[in-house]
Amino acid sequence: MYEVTVEDTFAAGHYLRNYKGKCENPHGHNYKVRVTLQGRELDHAGLLLDFKDLKVVMKPVVDYLDHQMMNDIPPFNEVNPSAENIARYFYDECNKFLAGQTSGRVRVKDVTIWETDTTTATYYE
Numbered sequence: 001m002y003e004v005t006v007e008d009t010f011a012a013g014h015y016l017r018n019y020k021g022k023c024e025n026p027h028g029h030n031y032k033v034r035v036t037l038q039g040r041e042l043d044h045a046g047l048l049l050d051f052k053d054l055k056v057v058m059k060p061v062v063d064y065l066d067h068q069m070m071n072d073i074p075p076f077n078e079v080n081p082s083a084e085n086i087a088r089y090f091y092d093e094c095n096k097f098l099a100g101q102t103s104g105r106v107r108v109k110d111v112t113i114w115e116t117d118t119t120t121a122t123y124y125e
């Protein structure tokens with residue numbers, strides 16, 4: 001099995017619903033996202049997926065969230081914008097692109113979101 005990983009960053013605001021504590025109030029984070037792909041077969045160039053292509057897959061998702069109040073935009077106007085749910089959002093959005101682009105050869109293995117330097121949440125299936 002092969003894995004390929006790319007990281008990116010974005011800044012966004014949020015608050016947590018159904019949460020008692022300071023994070024129920026609007027505030028922001030400089031998020032880091034790490035997307036790891038997996039697959040058993042390489043392409044003719046010996047790549048699972050070009051790092052460049054994974055960056056292209058991640059960019060629309062990063063751009064959609066960057067400098068937004070996440071609670072105001074789908075799906076986070078309904079789903080709480082916790083690090084866990086943001087990780088799942090990246091997982092689902094990146095997998096949608098990859099399924100078509102690689103005919104199922106490459107899929108997302110896991111996504112980790114850093115809210116701070118010391119706090120992360122990871123989603124995988």
Ligand SMILES: Nc1nc2c(c(=O)[nH]1)N=C([C@H](O)[C@H](O)COP(=O)(O)OP(=O)(O)OP(=O)(O)O)CN2
Pocket residue numbers: 016023027081082083084115116119121
């Ligand atoms: N499992 C999760 N726990 C928390 C999440 C989350 O997404 N998943 N989110 C928050 C808040 O967003 C909060 O902003 C982060 O809190 P915290 O890590 O406490 O950040 P601080 O920098 O304020 O840390 P201090 O140690 O309190 O200074 C909370 N929990």
Ligand SMILES: [Zn+2]
Pocket residue numbers: 014023027028029115
């Ligand atoms: Zn927060």
